[in-house]
Amino acid sequence: MNSSLQVWECIVCGYIYNEAIGDPEHGIAAGIRWSDIPDNWTCPDCGVAKADFEMTLKVA
Amino acid sequence: MNSIIIIGAGLAGYNTAKELRKLNPEIAITIIATDSGRFYSKPMLSNALSAKKEPAAIALNSPEQMAIQLNATVRPHTTVEHIDTATQTLHIGEERLAYSKLVLALGADQIQLPLTGDGAADVFTVNDLDEYTEFRQRIEQKKRIAIIGAGLIGCEFANDLAVAGYQVDLIDLAPQALGRLLPPAGSSHLQEKLSGLGVNFHLGTSVASINNNASGYTVTLANQHTLETDLVLSAVGLKPRTALAAQSGITVNRGIVVNRHLETNAPNVYALGDCAEIEGLVLPYVMPIMNAMRALAQTLNDKHTATVFPAMPVMVKTPACPTIVSPPAAGAVGEWQIEASSEGVKSLFMGADGKLLGYALNGSATAERSKLTPLLPPVLSAL
Numbered sequence: 001m002n003s004s005l006q007v008w009e010c011i012v013c014g015y016i017y018n019e020a021i022g023d024p025e026h027g028i029a030a031g032i033r034w035s036d037i038p039d040n041w042t043c044p045d046c047g048v049a050k051a052d053f054e055m056t057l058k059v060a
Numbered sequence: 061m062n063s064i065i066i067i068g069a070g071l072a073g074y075n076t077a078k079e080l081r082k083l084n085p086e087i088a089i090t091i092i093a094t095d096s097g098r099f100y101s102k103p104m105l106s107n108a109l110s111a112k113k114e115p116a117a118i119a120l121n122s123p124e125q126m127a128i129q130l131n132a133t134v135r136p137h138t139t140v141e142h143i144d145t146a147t148q149t150l151h152i153g154e155e156r157l158a159y160s161k162l163v164l165a166l167g168a169d170q171i172q173l174p175l176t177g178d179g180a181a182d183v184f185t186v187n188d189l190d191e192y193t194e195f196r197q198r199i200e201q202k203k204r205i206a207i208i209g210a211g212l213i214g215c216e217f218a219n220d221l222a223v224a225g226y227q228v229d230l231i232d233l234a235p236q237a238l239g240r241l242l243p244p245a246g247s248s249h250l251q252e253k254l255s256g257l258g259v260n261f262h263l264g265t266s267v268a269s270i271n272n273n274a275s276g277y278t279v280t281l282a283n284q285h286t287l288e289t290d291l292v293l294s295a296v297g298l299k300p301r302t303a304l305a306a307q308s309g310i311t312v313n314r315g316i317v318v319n320r321h322l323e324t325n326a327p328n329v330y331a332l333g334d335c336a337e338i339e340g341l342v343l344p345y346v347m348p349i350m351n352a353m354r355a356l357a358q359t360l361n362d363k364h365t366a367t368v369f370p371a372m373p374v375m376v377k378t379p380a381c382p383t384i385v386s387p388p389a390a391g392a393v394g395e396w397q398i399e400a401s402s403e404g405v406k407s408l409f410m411g412a413d414g415k416l417l418g419y420a421l422n423g424s425a426t427a428e429r430s431k432l433t434p435l436l437p438p439v440l441s442a443l
Contacts, residue, residue: 011120012071012101012346013375014111025430044430045375046103047347 006057008034013046062087063158064360065150067140067304068165069093069123071101072333072349076163077130079357087361089132090157092150095188097123097136103346105192106216107377109224115193143308145326161328161360164305164316168298168334168344173208177269179277183208183292186217195293202290203227206279208267209296210237212376215254217295219378222257229279229287230254231262238376241385242407243396246420249405253381253423262287298344300335315342320366320440322356332356338367339440347372348439366443371436373419373429382426386436388418399425408432 005019017023017037022030026044028037041050064080066073069091077089091097098119104111108118127134142151143162150157170185186192199205205221207214210232218230230237236247237254251261265283272278276290300315311317311325315337322330322338332352334344341348351369358365376383387409388394394411404423411417416435421428 013103014107014377025427042350047350047372049350 005031006034008057010043010046010048012048013043015043015045062160063090064088064161064163065090065092065157065159066163066165067092067150068163068167068333068335069095069097069099069126069134069136070165070167070333071346072167072353073163073165074099074126074130075349076165076332076353076356076360077132079353080360081130081132083357083361085131089130091126091130091132091134092138092140092152093123093134093136094139095136095190097126097134098189099123099126100189101346102188103377105186105189106213107220107379108192109196109220110379115189115196118189118192140304143304143310143326143329145308145310145329148328159328162330163356163360164310164324164329164331164335165333166301166304166316166331166335168300170294171297171299173267173294173296175267175270177271177280179270179272179292182277183270183294185294199226199291202276204276204289204291205229206231206277206287206289206292208232208292208294210234210261210263211240211295211297212238212374214295215250216377217293218254218259219257219380222254222259223379228259229262229289230259231265231267231279231281233264233266235264237261237263238383238385241374241376241387242383242420242422243398245396245398245400246383246385246405246407246422249400249422250378250381250383254378257380260287267292298334300337300342300344302335305331305335313337320368320443321359321364322352322367330356330359341369341439343369343372343439345372345374347374367440368442369439371433372439373433373436381422383420383422384426384429385420386418386433387420389437389439392417 008017022028099121100119123134123136170187204227206229218228222228265281268280268282280286302312305316306312316331318331355365355367373386397408399406404425406425407420409418
């Protein structure tokens with residue numbers, strides 16, 4: 001299953017969201033998929049909302 | 061007919077258009093840009109080398125793609141010479157363009173230092189993707205780069221260029237790097253880590269002259285030291301673009317003066333982003349733009365909405381020394397409490413009442429960001 005986990009990058013600031021690591025610092029556990037993060041999530045580094053800015057797929 | 065015109069195609073201009081379009085599928089939106097109108101994120105310029113990104117890959121969309129995506133008119137390479145605020149008309153050459161509401165998202169210029177020497181005219185600044193593209197071409201066959209200004213942009217470029225293998229000299233008049241954002245202990249840690257990458261610091265001095273030599277340039281410092289380099293990059297700070305507003309009778313101070321509704325003194329003219337001075341604050345960072353544009357889009361859609369700024373920590377993109385700062389407000393009374401180790405520095409600016417008023421986190425201390433940020437006062441609290 002881990003092989004299908006993906007890494008995403010914020011197009012505005014370069015913040016990396018790695019599904020395998022999650023973002024425990026901000027309450028998102030390891031393994032949470034980008035698609036499962038709520039729409040009101042904002043990038044912890046630049047404040048861009050998930051709904052405003054697609055994260056781009058960085059590594060398959 | 062309602063027509064919204066936005067001057068400026070940076071993060072502030074395009075994001076305002078995007079947010080407004082979400083609220084209102086009908087309203088006519090025009091975006092006017094002096095540059096190529098490509099949509100990109102300016103903060104990405106200072107770490108593109110180590111991210112192995114070519115300049116062309118930084119542009120996310122062409123102006124044509126943005127026009128389709130936003131259902132808007134995008135006019136690149138177009139300069140507005142004057143705003144007639146009485147008739148609500150823009151002057152573009154002979155053309156007159158009417159607006160019902162106008163947004164100034166003009167951005168800021170790099171401050172140009174008056175420098176002497178026969179190489180002074182070759183000093184580079186990087187303020188947009190076009191300049192960055194040229195910069196990357198110019199450094200391709202080069203090895204040594206001197207950067208004037210050890211602030212946010214100077215330190216970020218120093219880190220990026222050093223990682224990419226360049227010999228970097230970093231010069232600043234201040235005695236410490238990032239001196240406006242970090243207390244001395246934090247600066248020392250950052251300098252130590254950047255030095256570890258090979259960055260040579262020349263602090264507490266300025267550039268006296270820049271002269272051509274056989275292989276590049278000789279930079280003579282005010283402290284009499286000289287250094288040899290292939291290219292000089294100046295990154296001494298940003299100056300909000302206020303000229304168009306000022307000559308159109310719109311009040312400017314350090315930036316274009318707006319209240320928390322982002323209104324200038326001219327009816328139906330608004331400003332945000334790096335060109336704006338909001339309630340006395342000039343905040344040339346991404347997070348203030350994102351907060352301001354959400355309020356402004358509501359106002360443009362006839363729902364008068366005040367901007368609220370929470371605490372907005374700034375990420376300094378120096379991977380050699382991860383750094384997050386939330387400086388105390390100007391004039392805040394308190395003192396720095398420092399906890400330093402070899403792994404990081406935690407600097408907390410505490411008020412007399414024991415409240416946290418600001419912080420600067422370096423290295424391992426950045427892990428405490430999410431715990432500390434909620435304790436900070438808002439930059440501009442709710443009305």
